[in-house]
Amino acid sequence: MRALPGMPTTAVAAVIPAPAPAPAPAAAKDSDELEALKPVPVADEKPVAEVKPAAPKPAEVKPPPPAAAPKPVVAEVKPAFAPVAAKPPPPKPAANPDAVVPATGGGTAVVYGQLNLRASDTADVFVDGKKVGGSPVLGHKVKPGKHKVRFDCYDASGESRPGVSQTYEVIADAEKDVEYDCPTE
Secondary structure, rough: OOOOOOOOOOOOOOOOOOOOOOOOOOOOOOOHHHHHHHHOOOOOOOOOOOOOOOOOOOOOOOOOOOOOOOOOOOOOOOOOOOOOOOOHHHHEEOOOOOOOOEEEOEEEEEEEEEEEEEEOOEEEEEEEEEEEEEEEEEEEEEEEEEEEEEEEOOOOOOOOEEEOOOOEOOOOOEEEEEEEOOOOO
16 A cells, blocks of 8 residues: 555555445245235225325415505695784874883883074074973973974064974984074064
């Protein structure tokens, strides 16, 4: 025996016997022996017919019931906010509105504007038809809005001559300066 590379040289070859051939079936010597080998029917039994396995029945497949036609989806649209009736615009202030603003302490305070009234000569000063004093009248408080101002100037003889009324706009918390030139003779 020859050694292969990587194989130890001291190895002993084992001999494994080959498997023995299977014994051949004994040949029947005559037909009587063959008959003896056939199955014998029992007296009460009937010969069994060859049974073929039954073909499997196809599974009954039922079609799904027809689906009802889908109902149309009608979404109820609700507004994100409740409708509110439109408020009418606030009324425009009158010619002489009372300007009222909240004051600290929870009460209300009336807001005024001021008129500084000056004439070029001696004159009586009227605001909205009421005499407020002789010229000059400084810091005269009035409510915001339009006011009529009139200067009645005195002539050289000391008599008062009525002047022409003029309208001036007064703003809350503001001063309005009015200058008037008395007529000269």
